[in-house]
Amino acid sequence: MTVDSRSEKTRPDRAAATRDRILDAAERLFAERGVLAVSNRQIGEAAGQGNNSVVGYHFGGRSELVLAILRRHAVAVEQLRTDLLTRVHPGSALHDWVGCLVRPLPAHLAELGDQSWHARFLAQASNEPTLRAVIRADAKASPSLRRAQEGMFRLLPAVPAEVRAERGEMSRLVVVHMCAEYERALQNGVAPPSRTWETAAARLVDAVVGLWLAPVTPAVLGPDAALRCRR
Amino acid sequence: MTVDSRSEKTRPDRAAATRDRILDAAERLFAERGVLAVSNRQIGEAAGQGNNSVVGYHFGGRSELVLAILRRHAVAVEQLRTDLLTRVHPGSALHDWVGCLVRPLPAHLAELGDQSWHARFLAQASNEPTLRAVIRADAKASPSLRRAQEGMFRLLPAVPAEVRAERGEMSRLVVVHMCAEYERALQNGVAPPSRTWETAAARLVDAVVGLWLAPVTPAVLGPDAALRCRR
Structure with a gap:
């Protein structure tokens, strides 16, 4: 089996894109509602992420x-x-x-x-x-x-x-x-x-x-x- | 049946005391967490009220x-x-x-x-x-x-x-x-x-x-x- 170098190369880009979407969503929701009024799950949903733990995985705490x-x-x-x-x-x-x-x-x-x-x-x-x-x-x-x-x-x-x-x-x-x-x-x-x-x-x-x-x-x-x- | 005039007289006092407890709890919770981060249920609980709708009943909206x-x-x-x-x-x-x-x-x-x-x-x-x-x-x-x-x-x-x-x-x-x-x-x-x-x-x-x-x-x-x- 050979490693698909193309998909290897884009993995960091995909992770960066996910992080960007999370940061966009978090900034907007925090601005609208206050930093403590928003859950990680709501940020993940607004960022189009199905996985509930994605925000914690990428960023740790608040x-x-x-x-x-x-x-x-x-x-x-x-x-x-x-x-x-x-x-x-x-x-x-x-x-x-x-x-x-x-x-x-x-x-x-x-x-x-x-x-x-x-x-x-x-x-x-x-x-x-x-x-x-x-x-x-x-x-x-x-x-x-x-x-x-x-x-x-x-x-x-x-x-x-x-x-x-x-x-x-x-x-x-x-x-x-x-x-x-x-x-x-x-x-x-x-x-x-x-x-x-x-x-x-x-x-x-x-x-x-x-x-x-x-x-x-x-x-x-x-x-x-x-x-x-x-x- | 006679009306108990004593309890009739204290009913407004009890309502006022309940309102006071709700306002105390709401002010503290809003101060700590932000006005949108706190639910009516949390305010009612902090005010020692068992009834979930007591905040809405006494005060209407936010x-x-x-x-x-x-x-x-x-x-x-x-x-x-x-x-x-x-x-x-x-x-x-x-x-x-x-x-x-x-x-x-x-x-x-x-x-x-x-x-x-x-x-x-x-x-x-x-x-x-x-x-x-x-x-x-x-x-x-x-x-x-x-x-x-x-x-x-x-x-x-x-x-x-x-x-x-x-x-x-x-x-x-x-x-x-x-x-x-x-x-x-x-x-x-x-x-x-x-x-x-x-x-x-x-x-x-x-x-x-x-x-x-x-x-x-x-x-x-x-x-x-x-x-x-x-x-």
């Missing part, structure tokens, strides 16, 4: 599946940010450095077109603490994100580390959820005709710049804190 | 149940905002007017203590477009919220209506999700000891003021918009 979806977009987003970083220098305006942080996601979504579910997937996954931790760890591994953050921090007045971490989280929330909202409006045909991903990105950059430039009110502590909370 | 949870908090939140509004006047600083918008939620959560699920419930419900519409419509009906917004807008430079609506949504996102995060950290005992609801509120007010004061970059439109998106 965190691995979420990470695999992130990774499919990571190369494009990283490239967009690297391109933006070639156009900034230490003397660039704060807007431009913040643009390197904010613009890659909307620019990537603009390239995906009106069949994208990615922003809504990110918004849903971010609502689960364990999955948010997966997303954060993945972002921290991005060299371009670190360079953009360092460039931005050099132009900002010093703020306590805790406030810096909070504002980083606020910026991420605003970008992800506003992109999710616009992605949904585009797909449903209810986005105002004047809107483009470019205007959405420009408005996000404005708001995030404002958020980072806001002076920090000295923390109110001490015994009358509860009272002042109502002041 | 929107009505979400609205009933909101309403349980609405009186307290409205009162907190009305109190804050007695302390501001047209000459008050922007920070104080923004405080009237931002502080009622964290102040209410501070009163609820470390067994609160309300902020996480709001964050989860906001991720569903239909439920976000329910929450928005309910907020719009609040007279105190409208007064606080009008006071804030008087102190802000004019911005296009679309930008105003977007920044309102960004502010809401930041407040709800950061409160949800802090609520979770408190309950899990991982909040930094220096943190209080008061410091959380003060930092939210700072950030939201910054977001509203950010100058609006004129929208980039025209044929080269896609190009500029990468600039």
Whole structure:
């Protein structure tokens, strides 16, 4: 018996195609319903797979599946940010450095077109603490994100580390959820005709710049804190 | 046969107690897993109800149940905002007017203590477009919220209506999700000891003021918009 080299050669391709179909279905279902509201069986069915265990076989647990979806977009987003970083220098305006942080996601979504579910997937996954931790760890591994953050921090007045971490989280929330909202409006045909991903990105950059430039009110502590909370 | 007037009198109380238990269970489960990931049967079981249809019987559909949870908090939140509004006047600083918008939620959560699920419930419900519409419509009906917004807008430079609506949504996102995060950290005992609801509120007010004061970059439109998106 001879081995059929043709079918040997296509096996990895078939496996890759199956993985792609699973990731497409999972991203869409997670975006629509939330990451915990969808079963592996539902993902397998939506991906046209008869075998109930196919999702677990290819991806293991929920965190691995979420990470695999992130990774499919990571190369494009990283490239967009690297391109933006070639156009900034230490003397660039704060807007431009913040643009390197904010613009890659909307620019990537603009390239995906009106069949994208990615922003809504990110918004849903971010609502689960364990999955948010997966997303954060993945972002921290991005060299371009670190360079953009360092460039931005050099132009900002010093703020306590805790406030810096909070504002980083606020910026991420605003970008992800506003992109999710616009992605949904585009797909449903209810986005105002004047809107483009470019205007959405420009408005996000404005708001995030404002958020980072806001002076920090000295923390109110001490015994009358509860009272002042109502002041 | 005589009617037992005692049991007649307690029947509405029993119904109210059942409704309360259902709302407690629903808020917690929605907060933990997402509003669409939880079935009426699971809510009924968590509320100690043997009858499978008890949630539907008391509340109808998912929107009505979400609205009933909101309403349980609405009186307290409205009162907190009305109190804050007695302390501001047209000459008050922007920070104080923004405080009237931002502080009622964290102040209410501070009163609820470390067994609160309300902020996480709001964050989860906001991720569903239909439920976000329910929450928005309910907020719009609040007279105190409208007064606080009008006071804030008087102190802000004019911005296009679309930008105003977007920044309102960004502010809401930041407040709800950061409160949800802090609520979770408190309950899990991982909040930094220096943190209080008061410091959380003060930092939210700072950030939201910054977001509203950010100058609006004129929208980039025209044929080269896609190009500029990468600039």
